[in-house]
Amino acid sequence: xxxxxxxxxxxxxxxxxxxxxxxxxxxxxxxxxxxxxxxxxxxxxxxxxxxxxxx
Numbered sequence: 001x002x003x004x005x006x007x008x009x010x011x012x013x014x015x016x017x018x019x020x021x022x023x024x025x026x027x028x029x030x031x032x033x034x035x036x037x038x039x040x041x042x043x044x045x046x047x048x049x050x051x052x053x054x055x
Contacts, residue, residue: 001009
C-alpha cells in the first residue's frame with residue numbers, strides 16, 4: 001500500500017470511530033429521556049396508590 005492509501009485508511013477509521021461515538025451519545029440521551037418518562041409515570045402511580053390507601 002502506498003502512503004496515500006494508508007492515510008486514507010487511517011482517516012476513514014478515525015471518521016468511522018467518531019461517527020459511532022456520536023451515535024452512541026445520541027441514543028444514550030434518548031434512552032435517558034425514556035427512563036425519566038418511565039420514572040415519572042411510576043411515581044404518579046405510586047402517589048395515586050398512596051392516596052387511595054390513605055382514603
